Amino acid sequence: MLVAAGLLLAACGGSVEDTATTLPPTTVAPAAAPVPDELALGAEVTFRMPDDATSQRLTFEVPPGGVVTLAVEGAATNAAVASVAVGPTGQTVSRVDVDPGETAAPFRYVTSTDGGGTWALDIQSRSGDSVTLLVDAPVQADGGSPGDAGPNAADPKPIDTATELTGLLGDADNEDWYVIPLAGGDIVAVTVAVPPGDGTASVFGDLVYNGNQVASFSVNEGGEESMRQIFAGDQTGETYLRVSGIGDYSFTVEVGPQTDGGSEGDAGGDLADAKDVGFGDVSGILGGDDAQDYYVANLPKDAVIVGTFTSSPEALGELRIELIHNGAKFTTASLNPGQSEEMTFAQVNGEGDQLYIRVASQGGEYTMTLEASTQPDGGDGTGDAQDEPGLAKQIAPDATFDGIINNTGSIDPRDFYTFTAAATGVLTLDVSVDARVGADTRIQVRDDANVKVADFSVGQGGSSTASIDVTEGTVYVMELTTPGQARYTVALR
Numbered sequence: 001m002l003v004a005a006g007l008l009l010a011a012c013g014g015s016v017e018d019t020a021t022t023l024p025p026t027t028v029a030p031a032a033a034p035v036p037d038e039l040a041l042g043a044e045v046t047f048r049m050p051d052d053a054t055s056q057r058l059t060f061e062v063p064p065g066g067v068v069t070l071a072v073e074g075a076a077t078n079a080a081v082a083s084v085a086v087g088p089t090g091q092t093v094s095r096v097d098v099d100p101g102e103t104a105a106p107f108r109y110v111t112s113t114d115g116g117g118t119w120a121l122d123i124q125s126r127s128g129d130s131v132t133l134l135v136d137a138p139v140q141a142d143g144g145s146p147g148d149a150g151p152n153a154a155d156p157k158p159i160d161t162a163t164e165l166t167g168l169l170g171d172a173d174n175e176d177w178y179v180i181p182l183a184g185g186d187i188v189a190v191t192v193a194v195p196p197g198d199g200t201a202s203v204f205g206d207l208v209y210n211g212n213q214v215a216s217f218s219v220n221e222g223g224e225e226s227m228r229q230i231f232a233g234d235q236t237g238e239t240y241l242r243v244s245g246i247g248d249y250s251f252t253v254e255v256g257p258q259t260d261g262g263s264e265g266d267a268g269g270d271l272a273d274a275k276d277v278g279f280g281d282v283s284g285i286l287g288g289d290d291a292q293d294y295y296v297a298n299l300p301k302d303a304v305i306v307g308t309f310t311s312s313p314e315a316l317g318e319l320r321i322e323l324i325h326n327g328a329k330f331t332t333a334s335l336n337p338g339q340s341e342e343m344t345f346a347q348v349n350g351e352g353d354q355l356y357i358r359v360a361s362q363g364g365e366y367t368m369t370l371e372a373s374t375q376p377d378g379g380d381g382t383g384d385a386q387d388e389p390g391l392a393k394q395i396a397p398d399a400t401f402d403g404i405i406n407n408t409g410s411i412d413p414r415d416f417y418t419f420t421a422a423a424t425g426v427l428t429l430d431v432s433v434d435a436r437v438g439a440d441t442r443i444q445v446r447d448d449a450n451v452k453v454a455d456f457s458v459g460q461g462g463s464s465t466a467s468i469d470v471t472e473g474t475v476y477v478m479e480l481t482t483p484g485q486a487r488y489t490v491a492l493r
């Protein structure tokens, strides 16, 4: 019997096999029953040209998106070559010639959703010769359900996500469109593969959103390509996967929300829409129209913010980090792909003030590890030692404590302390400056007559000791200043 080659093509992912066999002579005898003018799909018939004719038209109905296949065999007793022209009525898309006793090369033609209808076989042969015919037109099953995927955004096919699906393109079917619903702030990942074949297949995939192509890739035979597109929080509605080209393909679509800051959803694209995060580990992703992520966190009073920021090695271009307080950027960092940077920044702020973090790039993942603690100035837990002598923070004459000053942006340029000498004699003042968060730091001490009794500087990572003659009961004021930012340790003894 004849086997519809196209069915084998579909089943074998595009490989061509000539599996038709020579019919036993008994079956090529003239048909016992007349062949109907309209052929049934999938049913083998033997047509004998009437004695008074050399051409005859037979028709069959092709459903939209059907893959038309035709197998033809000439009877061994035929006197000459028979030919069968095939195509939608009024049009020939192929002509199949078959020698006596031979099987013609397989024919396959892919129609699209807007194709189908009545097709014709125009048979020409010697009068009395016979051909055995098998036509079929199984409907494509693009995206795992019956039917061709439509040719545009007006007629896309819904699909299951996270499942490997298949599709078919070729002939009149140039584009398959699939619809992917977006909830806002989604990540859409698409993989498309084209099986190995005879070298004629290749497809092009792209994602379309709001009429614009937002991502694209091409896949050759035997290849597989993937793409990932990030959608911003306000990008809801639908995106479309368009596959165009020729051939069988398989594909998988995965859709899920971004998890910026550890919870479902994109971090907002402006200050008003910033995502609430605590300090700790914060990771997120940018890409496409999601070009910036904003976060907000409540600061402790007079916060020292320590952040480690890392851009993924696959990031697109520079990652920019901005820390914002009271509507003003107070520090920024720019990271290349794969780069990591630690930043420390001392603030002067009220309890519960908010820190905003803006992260911006063309695309990629990032992580931030954030800590915030109150400035340790004077060791009393109340925060910054103020930058006016009249408001100097009281310390004991034998105190040891840490502090921090930050003159970048004049946020906390000076720390003032005051102490009362417990005894007359020499008071020793040790000052060291942190090696990592450090800058030249100047220490000045004045007595209650505003006479300077000490004035020395300590560099980054350095330490120094001063001996000061003090008088019991006298109130002294100590001032620390720096042009940069410095963590310092002071010990009075």
Ligand SMILES: [Ca+2]
Binding pocket: 140, 142, 148, 149, 167, 168, 169, 173, 175, 176
């Ligand atoms: Ca298709």
Ligand SMILES: [Ca+2]
Binding pocket: 258, 260, 266, 267, 284, 285, 286, 290, 292, 293
């Ligand atoms: Ca994001």
Ligand SMILES: [Ca+2]
Binding pocket: 375, 377, 384, 385, 403, 404, 405, 406, 412, 414, 415
């Ligand atoms: Ca301070």
